[in-house]
Amino acid sequence: MKYLQEFADETLVKEGIEKIRSLIKHPWKIMEVCGGQTHSFVKYGLLDLLPKTLQLIHGPGCPVCVTPSSIIDLAVELAQQPQFILCSFGDMLRVPGTTMSLLEAKSRGADVRILYSPLEAIKIAKENPLKEVVFFAVGFETTAPANGLSVKQAHREGVKNYSLLSAHVLVPPAMEAILNDSEAKVDGFLAAGHVCTIMGYDDYEPIAYNYHVPIVVSGFEPLDLIHGLYRTIYLLENKSNIVENAYARVVTKAGNRTAQALLLEVFEPCDRYWRGIGLIPNSGLKINKTYQEYDAFHKFSLQIESAKENTECIAGDILKGIKKPFDCKHFGKKCTPLFPLGAPMVSNEGACAAYYNYAKI
């Protein structure tokens, strides 16, 4: 376990928090979009140090957590058939579907492989020409270009036994869905730095303008988070609903244009069901017609069943900032990272898992 005192920037972080204290005049609710940010806030004990007038709402920003169990069921189903090799990122393996997780399928003999990069899957496909290699592709705009590259590479190499089970999600439509929800009252956002590394932050300008919320692009280290919060509160106190970049060391306004072009080349937007939130129009990416032969949904005629999520889980209320993980009666009892009942307990970046792992109870 890490607390602030073990962290090199401790003094600077404390100074930043003092600056926030003298700046803040009104109660504000700020949502951090990225699960990596949630993770840092909890891990470094920053939540206890911030003024009580500031409420942080832990957003939906963990692509693993929001992947609906119905898509996981599809991945498990494929993995259990002997002609398939199912690959994904390690985080995705523990997530429970309705019957089991990929890890359980693996322990029962399915060929499930954990990859560091989707590009490794092409190599596996070439080495196993008689098998169908499927990469279960999750992620935000940060990860979608890399997953898209694997499709381009398969195409380039004439690899036919490779396809993507795409469960990508997009950040701006989720922010709008939260802003449109009358129960969720978010005054300002910390936008996810690494998503903006790819996409830049032009997409946030209409959101800031239309919903009257400041949006500050922020990194995920403690000092970056405090700086991002300071700027968001400054904008809120000055009624300035603009987009600002507090992570200019890494993020540019335009983002990575080559990556954006690749997303357009390989994918197209689609409606997507988010675990804990529900259906959000145009909030996902699926493989477009040009690359259809690499779309596992198309290739194996897969349908996403409407998801039956666990009704005991109050994930939706947590994502909307109405409740905290501690308010859930199952937290740490029936629901733990090893046996998660709901999405936010699933991966390290989920709010419930972060509280479970790091918060002092």
Next chain:
Amino acid sequence: MCLAIPGKVMSIENRYDGKVKFAKVSFDGLIKEASLELLPDVQINDYVLIHVGVAISKIDEQEAEKVFQYLRESGDLEELEPNHAL
């Protein structure tokens, strides 16, 4: 999984008739291959952020070292070798 990890470009190789560049990237001595397809202008000795095997942005050396140090301190580097983590 959402992390981007800073590394140093040690060598660059052209593939597919020179259309796509790949690099050997050092993460404090651990060498991994990364695609430079999304960041074609990278040179040897540049510092880059690598996300799931793909370079996504160039950063300066100081930033690279700071972030790497941070990720090491917080125990977040294990995703570089995912099969060791499970």
